[in-house]
Amino acid sequence: MAELLRNSLTIPGSSCGGGGGYSFPHYPTTTTFNFKTLVPSRRRLARINAQSSLVITSEDSKSGGLNHSSTELIKLHYLEERDEEILSRRILNLSRLNKVTSAVELYRSMQFSDLRPNSHACNSLIASLLRNQMLDSALTIFESMRTSDLISSHTCSLVLKAVSNARGFDAALHMFNDLESQVDVRKIFDPIVYNTMISVCSKSNKWVQAERIWRLVANSNTCIATSLTYRLLICTFVRCGQNELAIDAYEEMIRHKLDPTEDVMHAVIGACSREEGKWELGLNVFQRMLDDGMKPTIVDCNSLINALGKHGEVKRAFRIYQAMKSDVIGHKPDAYTWNGLLGGLYKANRHGEVIKLFQRIKDDEEEENNNNVINSHLYNTCLMSCQRLGLWDKSLQLLWEMETSGFQISTATYNLVIGACEVARKPKVALQVYERMMDQKCEPDMFTLSSMVRICVWGSMWIEVEQIIKSVVGSNNGDWSSLYNIAIQGVCLRGKSDMATKMYIKMRKSGLEPDGKTRALMLQILKDKTKLSEVVSSSSVS
Template sequence: MDPTAKLTKALLFNASEPKVAWQLFKRILSLPAGEHFPVAVDTITRILIRAKMMNELDELHQRLLQHSTLPLHILHPCLTSSIAVSANSGLSGNTLSHFKAFRSRFPDNPPSVHLYNCLVRSCIKAGSGDHVAWLYKDMKVAGIAPETYTINILIGFLCDSGRLEEAYQLFDKMPDKGCKPNEFTYGILVRGYCRAGDSCRGLQLLSEMKSRGFAPNKVVYNTLISAFCKEGKNDDAEKLVERMKEEGLCPDIVTFNSRISALCDAGKTLEACRIFRDMQIDKDLGLPTPTIITYNLMLKGFCKGGQLKDAESLFEIMKSDSSLLNIESYNIWLSGLIRNRRILEARLVLKEMIDIGIKPNVYSYNIVMDGLCKNGMLSDARALTSVMTSNGILPDAVTYSTLLNGFCSRGKVLQANSVLHNMMQSGCFPTPYTCNILLHSLWKEDKTSEAEKLLQKMHERGYGVDTVTCNIILDGLCNHGKLDKAIEIVNDMWTHGSAALGNLGNSFIGLIDDRDSVKKCVPDLISYSIIISGLCKADRVDEAKRKFLEMMGKHLQPDSAIYDTFIRCFCKEGKLSAAFRVLKDMEKRGCSKTIHTFNSLILGLGRKNQIFEMHGLIDEMSEKGISPDVYTYNNLLSCLCEGGRAKDAPLVLEEMLQKGISPNISSFRTLITAFCKATDINAAHEVFEISLDVCGHKEALYSLMFNELVSGGLVAEAGELFESALDRSFDVSNFLYKDLFERLCKDDKLEDAKALLNKLIEKGYGFDPAGLMPVIEGLRKRGNTGEAEELSERMMEMISEDNVENRNGQHRMGFMFGSRNKDGANDWQSLIQRDDGSGVTLKVLKRLQKGWGRGSLLGKRPQEDASIF
């Protein structure tokens, strides 16, 4: 038997021992090449790739290129086959370097178009656009004519990169290159235009496709139908469905599911629901029967659109038929409940799943975990990990990252560290993302030494330092007033990568792997966003402009967020013309206006008291499908109130409520202050009562109204409100209660002052001892020296206690809370007792329409919603 054949057989036998196989192949190289040599090369290439022996793979190609005895007709296909195997395995970087070496070795013997196709696909998957362009140029140099398949790959790549004009130019020149477009070419282009929001151009291609003799398939039609639905062109979508039928293509379940999915994604759930209903009741028309996928799409649409009652009704129908319900259905319903802050119900759904035999998966628990953490219910969130384990579901990296992020977002770094420790103990090793969450929290808390230790641990785990990590550090520096240091690091990152962190003056430089730093840690768009935002906040706008130009010079295209930073800065400075110039450049570069763009411009116009223009922008927002938020309306309210037009504010408030936008405390603060300033106390009372319905009984609202009443001399009303605040155990540090005591005593209402003072003491409040002085003086003037002396002694005791605490190094807050949740309290129970204004009804709107300051205060409060929020 040929020695090469024997060794090749041994090579295959030792495929599970890559090092042994490599030694065998080197023995094959030393023998005269037999007919089995190409098989040996293909085999060893696959073995080395599977074993991730990249150095040996490089050596293999070097040995083949330098082989002096192998004839060209054997060596050439061996090299191209090995390169193709590497390309198909996703090793684009290594493969391209091998290919370039091959092209240099055999400039007059180019590879086949098949190899170019393999390499182009590999580079596209790796996101290496520059390499794709180089390969296409090299094809021209080598004189290799591209196939239709080659051009289709390139057109798809250009479409996915948003370069539609280039894609069409390439498509238009296909006949000149000796290859004709096929139905797949048209399908790729249609999909590209539809994804770019230009479905009309896609429709033109459909007509062109037919004129050239190609029959469009269902995939092309479904792509266009989905795109028209997303763009709100439902009539065009309906026409396409009819056109499909005319051409003998019966719309299938995919067609209808595509329409429903697109409409729901675009927030058009009513239109989606109409199609869904037709599928259920018009079976005689030949419409497909809804499947579990259809039901899940509709359920997701209702949940996403906040139509929870419709979602609940649909979910009950699905529960009545087991074929229409699966784990995905329950996860969608859980997400809907969590999104609408119905956390207790979500907890019950988890139990229901177990009861009916649909075992929640880790994703189910992670949905609830996210809701608990976002609502500050961290003790229950932590307990949920134990529930998961007891039910046979191990928490994963997402579970722990969510919990860790929950603690970090509230500044509880110690508890976050504990979560990280538990995560590692459970065998679920943290990801770089997990560590970056904790790192961000440490920088936010200015705990730089702890941050440094965490970076060291990240390095030990082999995570390294990437651009995300560097951006966290840059953000921390900017937030702590070290802007110049952050700029210095960004400048050095271009040449030194993450080694630029050595500029911090600590041991960060020891954490850097110089071989990878430049690749991983060059500044990105977020890096410049952080620096530009920091410069604008520091009123260093000219420097921010220079950084913007530098960023452009580095081929980093600005996004809407960076433009919004400049617009917000100019609007705050009252430079509206400059803000609108930025807006013009923003639109020129194809960056869409965001809610932040509009809010900044509305704020700027408000400071110039340009009410009409503000309303114009709000109308433009609606036209562009951007819903105004509470900050939009707060800017408008502030402008009206500061401009002396508080009487128009109720209409704005009514509009907010009608659109489902809940006013916040800031909204009501603006209105209450404005009405009190205009001495319209009745109107202020009306707003205050409504604010309690909308926002709940919040200390900020009580203190605001109380202080305005005291300032306005309405001491009786102020006293009643203060007593109510004490009954609710509010922190009264922001209440002007000393002024109230003085006014009560001055108005000869000493008994009222004494009653409030005694209530403060009885409920265990600590307070400024000076608050006793007006009452003591009032008692003395009345001749009640005994009571005056008792209060004087009490005041001296409080001063003495205050001095003792100060000597012990304790900071006396001056005011104690009444009944507060302690750590470890049951979050579910506290949530049930919350009153956060879920009972707002249209009765409020009717009162708003009647005007302000007429009639009595709000009477009976509306019934609270059955839900917990």
């Protein structure tokens, strides 16, 4: 009898022990339980809990910004309820209420009792752990889900994003590669997982890894790239300066008949403006934005104008300018707009129109009392056209305007004015500009000095030539042999053989080497080769 009482118990349908006790309405009328078959038993659970080393760890960041680790012991519970769906709903509710410890204990108890929670409950539990900054515990749950074939694409996406935020890009990439290498896990990958990883790469500007994941999606038989995939790829490539890859991704997106979003079109227009020979695609994207009722930004318009101007498409550039001012777009031209238009006209060798357009911009600025449009770049573009046309007086006028307007005048600006004087054969004016440049403490460069030497030689200003060369040669700031070469060649062509010989000797004494043209001209002047060798030897000895 004692053995029977230890091993079995008969429970009537309405009472326990016939004394009007607790009722069990969900059991049959008479049920016999063998306590040895109830796994785990209460005694066994008590013994396991006493020896358990299962813990959950959290990072508490609410104490004045300091991190304090807290550890809670996870206990296993005896589960009278055996229905997996009911228990899964309990885990789901506990996770939503952020009762993390209770949810983890129930999850572990189900595992120990050989019960499987559903994937939705497991994902909710991992999300709750991540919300409470318990990444290590979440990874432990994730690993147990993986061994139990419970993980889904949503699970992988949650964990990859959390690992990236907590441990950095490299840890997330290592985990992704590990998961992707397992065939059974790779089968559950969907666009969400790949998009999550591309987003992780984008945040770290890792365009090489983003391209690799793109190729994985393209070669996958079970996954197709979505609009979000291409959006992430295009924006990442453009931000990292990989314009060709961005254009390839956009063209593949169009082939798959996916509609690009507005930010994708902005990025593609920028990529087309920077990539050689892609202005036609940029125009198509611009037109598509207008057809879809989108409003291109002023950056889009300026990028297209600049790209079209560089490729000599001046008419198309001005069409974009007209569309930009229209009521449909309604942008006001700024300095970048005018710089693109002036640069396009200059590229097309329409220098007179450059000067006219610049004058119109100045007049409009004066009428609107707006001083934010004209800048030194616009002045320099106009000065470049003046140099090509030899309009030295116009160049001087623009230089004076820049000085009176308070612009910081660079060496390049003075070079353009001196170049206009050189084209117009005005050596005295060029010398005055050079002296003004020196008075303003603006350091001349090789282009400045070369122009001054050429124009002074042409004007037979020999003293000035020697002074310019003497002021820089020997300063140890560079190789000034080109100045001597320019001077000697110019003097030879002017028939001043004695002066050319003196300059040649000074050049060799300074340790500078003449170029081939200088040697040839000196041979013509000094027809007696012996005399030339004497000159060279005497200069080398001295």
